[in-house]
Amino acid sequence: MSGRFVRASKYRHVFGKSTRKEFCYDNLRISRNAWDTNLIKANPEYLSVNWEASGGGAFAVIPLGEKGKVPDVIPPFPRTHFGRPRYRLVPRDFTLFTDAEEPADVSPVAKFGGHSRKVGQVLFNPAAENILASASGDLTIKLWDVNAGTAPLSLKHPDIVQSLSWNASGSMLVTTSRDKKIRVWDVRQEKPAAEHAGHEGSQEQPCGVAG
Template sequence: MSWNLQYRTSKFRHVYGRPASKEKCYDCVPITHNVHDNQFCAVNPHFIAVVTECACGGAFVVIPIHQTGKLDPHYPRIWGHRGNVLDIKWNPFNDFIIASCSEDATVKIWEIPKPLLTKTITSPKKELLGHVRRVGLIEWHPTANNILFSSGYDYKIMVWNLDTTKAVISNPVKILNAHRDVVLSMSFNTDGSLLATACRDRKIRLIDPRAGTVLQEASYNSHKANKVLFLGNMKKLISTGTSRWNNRQIALWDQDDLSVPLLEEDLDGSSGILFPFYDSDTHMLYVVGKGDGNIRYYEISPEKPYLYYLMEYRSHLPQKGMGMMPKRGLEVSACEIFRFYKLIPTKSLIEPISMIVPRRSESYQEDIYPLTTAAQPALTAQEWLNGVNKAPLLVSLRPGSGVVNSLPEFPEPQPLVTTADLSQHQGWGGKMPLEDVQEPTFADVLQTTGRNP
């Protein structure tokens, strides 16, 4: 472990991990015992989805995020695959749509009903048929609506356009044949114009997802990559894997030159795979080891020495996987900048872990909450397929700022009082900022001035 001893100012130097109390955990959850190297957990501000152990076929449960405590043994499940479920991912623009892939070589899209689940769901909204072997990875496009990528053990990555009324889709809009072995990891850059992959041949590839061409390939033999991740818009990638001496290792790469890594960091000699998580708002990297109980976290800098070790969260309970809450689901009043959902199969427990910036003030801390990705697509599926690139839409996390909702149906907009309306009434003077006049209704304003609405 390298240490940078020079003094460096940082708002995140003293970030610490705070596990949830027992009553705020999810207990008696039959977490899967599958050994596939995936997270088996997906989280959004409404639900937590977890792949479960079942007698036949593949299933997962969807639990409301506030329904903590013991789970009913007869709690309804999403049960429609004939083989084990290997990966699940929530639609980033719709909190009630989730995708799953399985050993039965299919990808299924599920719609979660608005009321709480009352019975097991067995019929998906859509079924994607194209792979001839089991499907191990799925990823939603970060900016285009209804674009899904799937990767199977047939060495193919398929691009699906879900903007169709068909219940069964058998023709992907694009098939990427850039690999000669199983893809272990996929990651998009900020606008989704580039796709990075880590393959079982231990190579990292940078791919144009629409053309299907390999733009760069890392053939550096000293680092055997298992997982790869784009670092936001820094034009850098981080990969986790093993060194020539089989030590667990992380490596930092320049997006424009994958010949030699910018940095290699050996961590330890354990055997569990390392999962990287990156927060582009705070430039913090979290490294989680499968079978470990700890979480290492770093701060990434665009200049040398690039990687600054901050601290390590320690626990004696080993994790099988981790779910990650999107930024819009965090508790900003507690200065929470990241939240994990730790799967502990030995205890049938899911434990939330909050990463906290220690500050006394309970007011909104604007310096640690910059504008973040909104739950609204920047592009339609067809626009992206036609070659258009757009950065993700951004939104403030300040309470009351009108965070973009990700519900499938948006409520009707309420009439707002404008500055011109207010200037007609005494006491306001027409000088109130527009963002501050959206809370009172027009009837409230009239009542304040003594007039009948």
């Protein structure tokens, strides 16, 4: 072992510390449905999680200021219709502390019909606000023009998409699939630019794609 040494990590004395309970969100019933994604999304005002509900597809919106224990009964947003992505806006002054069985004024701003089976993934393009990708059990990924309500591009996938992510410029998509393969799609060419074998175990959501 002469001449060999291990460089000491500069992070060896760094330890994580959990946030105090009063700054956390408790009593969240996150979906365990295999088709629902485990995504948690946030913006400067709200936190959104997929909620445990009969049939799947429902989600809860939590105002960031309402920390602590979430009420046992909250007004979840309705699940997406079969094969039809829907675009909704959170009502003004939305709160979890209400006796309403569902949020007021949650009629979809737009409905996009085109998939023949249940939609499992939706994700806005990070570089173009009006472009939405949706993946369905019909083995297609549709790229929607939200303003026009049309899907000018459709990517044919060989198996069910389990997760997807855009690159920063919005020109490429990466997907994981039930066939345990990772694919990078050039959306302009409507075909994979690269394909790789994934993990042998369950698929994780891709954190992103460079480019």
